[in-house]
Amino acid sequence: MIPAVYFDGRSTRAIPVTVWREHSVLLWHTGDRTQHWQSPLEAFEPSARVIGLPYALRLADGAYLQVDHDLLPDDWFPRHHRLERVVDWLERKWPAAMAGVVIIVAALIGLFEFGVPWAADRIASHLPATLEHSMGTQSLAALEGRLLMPTTLKPEQQAHYQAVFQHFVQGIHGLPEVRLRFYTAPAIGANAFAMPDGSVVFTDALMKELPDDQAFTAVVAHELGHQAHHHLLREVLRSSGVFIVAGMLMGDVTSLGGVTAGVPMFLINAHYSRGFEADADSYAFDALAQQNIDPVAFVHAMQALKRAHPEIKGEDKSMRYAASHPMTAERIAHADAASRAFQAHRPASQAKGVH
């Protein structure tokens, strides 16, 4: 015999009752026994167990019995909500909550470190090349005339660099179709970048800073690394993935506004981008060494970039996780290491006839 409140589903009248079970039937009556009801156990749909909440034992016609949380006998509805019983058991344990915190942190790291990049890369490898190509032409068309102005390099200079570029590209296998473009871009300054359609863009300011053809080739090699590994498409897909996943997480879990969601997303995207840059750097070192160019040329290119951008001189170590590129000093150190390895192996590779 347990106390309960009965609602008949037709009015908001609360009727205090006493409920008891006889075999597979529940019976209940009012305190003064003037009103009686009964219904078989299987006609009830009980609510799932949640800490502190009263149970609602619902009947099909909308009537229900409300039973206090601690009063419902376990053997009345043993086969309902089996999954939620386990969840409820976990929800009552502080160790489970602490484990939950650890699992959430691990799951978020796993999701953004491996899950999203993996899924994005799978999608990228299955997208038709025409899509990547149209993406590149679309963004180049959007930049031309706004950020990218016609180049001021002399035609013979352009022809010279085009020849160096073509010669270098022909020595590399497995590249998609690539082409070299020059632009004047005061807003960007000395820089080079790759577009998804195979365009490698150099700004005039960078061309003025680069000391020699080998430094130019080193930058080309880096940008070809982006092309060879489809970094642009993959980066776009990854950051879209982060946006979608974070959007769904925020909408459901936290409902926090834009700024708070934007900061971690920015950091995650910068993290992916740093990985791609390091990837393109090591591609460049290999490509240069294969064509018998000392990767120290990359050091010269980086130093030229540094001269053109005085603000990166005092690079702040604390900004490392927000930076989209690895720290310049680190990149130079890696290039130096590649250069030493190149010099050490030079006779051997020449003996094998590697060009």
Next chain:
Amino acid sequence: MLLSLPGGEAIRGIQAMHDETMASGVYLPEIDVAPPALPVSKGRRLEFRGNARDYFRIWIVNVALSLVTLGIYSAWATVRTRRYMHANTVLAGTPFEYLAKPIPILKGRLLTALIFATYVLGGQFFKPAQVAAALVIAVFMPWMIVKSLMFRARYSSWRGLRFYFTDDYGGAYKWYFGAYFLMGIPLVGFSLASLAGHPGLGAVLIFGGIAVIMPWIKGHQQEWMVENHHFGGKSFKFAAEVSDYYGVYIKAAGVAFAWMAPSAMLIGGVFFAFKSQMAVQPKAPPLLAIAAVYACMAPLYLGAWTYVHTRMTNLLYNNAQLGSYRFRSTLGYWEMFGIYLTNGLAVLCTIGLAMPWARIRLARYRADHVEIVGAGDLDDFVRDAFAHGEIGAAATEMDSLLGIDIGL
């Protein structure tokens, strides 16, 4: 606790009920045996019984399970956490119930994710697709608002009776779509004035136009929303005057203006502090400075938003009526501001772990400041004749993703 219902004595007193044989079953209490001298009108506060310790464990376990199952479990998690909040909100001794089922929520969530992904990727590969998607969403917004309100009402119940929201799509398109075209009038005025060489006059026109039209739209939106809700065979009525809304927005403008002073001072300080770095990199100000500017804007935004939100909520409840019952909402501006501010800081400082605590204290404050006022015992509601068919969850999932502030 369940037997000491506030209305318990009266319930036992009114035993002779007779059933009027209407399809919906209307009960008429016979008052002759009622206890003597019932108070003419009494207020019943909502009571919130949840606590942050229990809710934290529920929340964290459910978030962890949702992540581990790659979001599949999130529908079950949503039902459990929402049930906790609903069932701990108690009116006259009886908790509210949340009745939605996980599977429809999961379906709605998957559809929402698909639309969202199409929108995001469309922007990267094919801009017109994104523009088209945005237009479609804008056109369907009022429809989504109706569906979302229908879902919320359909799956909320009290004492065994469900709430109901009328499928008034026409009204939704009128007040959440058509009405915004009126905003075009000040815009046209602005363009004409600018063309005529009076941009100053144009600015006055646009500001004045918005000031006249906006409160009017908001007032009608509230009225539409309240009057389409039904419970227990009765329809909600709404009695606010448009002038009330002008009052709220005029004062809100004043509040925003007052908050501008501290925000402006803080931003000035930030610019001064980062002056040296700004000079070197005019195009890329340091990240810290951007964060600082956001932090300085926060009090202005929070201060003004909280004012509008608090006053509009009070207006909504204080002008709503259900049968012989009225509502009284006494949310205080500074109390709400304090709660939002400390909640926000706590959530930021604990990287989200304080979220359950923040939700619980907001729910408690809100419940403590809403009263139902009326002479009856709240047991004179009866089942209505509405069909109460199942409602899909896609719209309500979409609106929680987009963060549409329906304002309930």
